[in-house]
Amino acid sequence: MTRTVAVGLDGSPESRAAAEWAAREAELLEQPLKLLHVWEPVPTPMAQAPLLGPETQQHWTEQIPREAAEGLRLRHPGLDVSTEQVSGRPADVLVGAANDAELLVLGSRALGGIGGFMVGSVGLSVVAHAERPVVLVRAGEQAADEHEADPVGIPSAATPFRPVVLGLDITSPDDDLIAFAFAAAARRGTSLRVVHGWNPPYYCDTYGVTTDLGLREELARQESTALTEVLRPWREKFPAVDVSEQSPYGTPGAHLVDASSEACLVVVGRRTRRGPLGTRIGSVTHTVLHHSTAPVAVVPHD
Template sequence: MVHTVVAGFDGSAESRAAAEWAAREAKLRGLPLKLVHVWEPVPEPIAQAPLLGAETQQHWSERIPREAAEGLRLRHPGVDVTVEQISGRPGEVLPRVAKDAELLVLGSRGLSGIGGFLVGSVGQMVVAHAGQPVVLVRAGEQATDEHAMDPAGIPSAAAPFRPVVLGLDTDNPHDAVIEFAFDAALRRETALLVVHGWNPPPYFPYGLPADSEFEAELGRQDTAALAEVLRPWRQKFPAVEVVEQSRSGSPANHLVDASREASLVVVGRRIRRSPLGAHIGPVTHAVLHHSTAPVAVVAHG
């Protein structure tokens, strides 16, 4: 079975940005790219309306994805780009189509005036249910956004990649999340910044005077725990420069701060079988909505 990179495509600006990112990622991985256009059947009474003729429907369901694929082939020579069109609900179809893919890429609107994403209901549903890694890309994301400044101080795709950022929970580290981040840094020939946020025990702030030495000791213990988790991965990926960052405070805030200088942010999502439905988790949810770099969400058990 040939693995692919799959990008959800509907013709919008955000899906076009996602397709461009997916093409660059496919080239890094040496994989083909599949654009998946999911169209929802129009209810019969509306389908018969004169404003929705056969020509208009064919334009959106066939011509736009085909032309997008042709443009991607020209801009990313060597990447095999195909188009698949499926009828159904995007939030249900995309995770199913991508179950054998290496990753699924989706677009998300940028928040006007504020750095970060606006993750719609389809994106949240796909992230919450997909078994494969899902990458969210903002509308307007360009190749230069992932790279450092050139000697002239201008962002350039010819300059080295910015670091990959990994949000790591040292209490429950998961191999799939860590390996994805190390592999992404290796392919980009860039550093991996591992971010872990920690807080004092819940009883510490209540009725107790501030103890800077105690908090410093907690910080040293957390730094040691982070180093211990990463030790075997440093050995497995010796070519990747690893920068460890253990800081007191909200993990989500630290990751959002780090995203401003990142090419990619990697976070995890626990697979939960709950009668109330799947959940993304508070840290991942916050990073998805406020990161200024593309975000990869890696599902784990």
């Protein structure tokens, strides 16, 4: 079965931005695009009201994906665009759609006047439970935002893509996460910037790592060497991808948020193991989701 790039669509500005991003990604992947419109049935007393009758509901739910699909076909000629309407709890429906897709794209409101996302409960639930990659796109995100500035300082779709940024924990690197980031960079013909933020083990504080610059430099060299070894086989698999490595000292999430300002896509992971309190997104991924200024791809892995 051919997988699709799926996108959750509700007519909001953020979902329209997600649909445009998903269309561009579907073209890069050479896969069909599916627009998924989920609506929750209103309670029976409300559904019987004159303005909320069955005809009104049907017209509204059909109009959103139909108009979006027509616009995308005009802007992306040759792209296979389909629509699907599903009634149910949005988070559950979208998780199911993600598991059947190559990836799922969702919109997220931008924080007013400040870089970053405002991720709602539905988006967080989908990210936490989906078995396939989920991409979050801010309202207002445009194709030019993914590209380098031209000689006069204006980003343009005619200029090269900005780098893809990968956040990587080298204590337990996962092949699915690394492969996703390398493939994303290769499709775009751009570089991959791998960021491994680290903090010393708690017992190192006994030896003054926070004040002993020599000790910190030695630990930094060890982290950098380990990162190089993790990436060595991937450089061989993707020789056309220019890879830069960074192992900065400090909070990993903060370093990735800083890197997002110059990225076309930030790729982070989420462990699929369930803890005693249920599924968790993880503190680094949670930070990136809420504060990245570039689209964020969350890749589930063991």
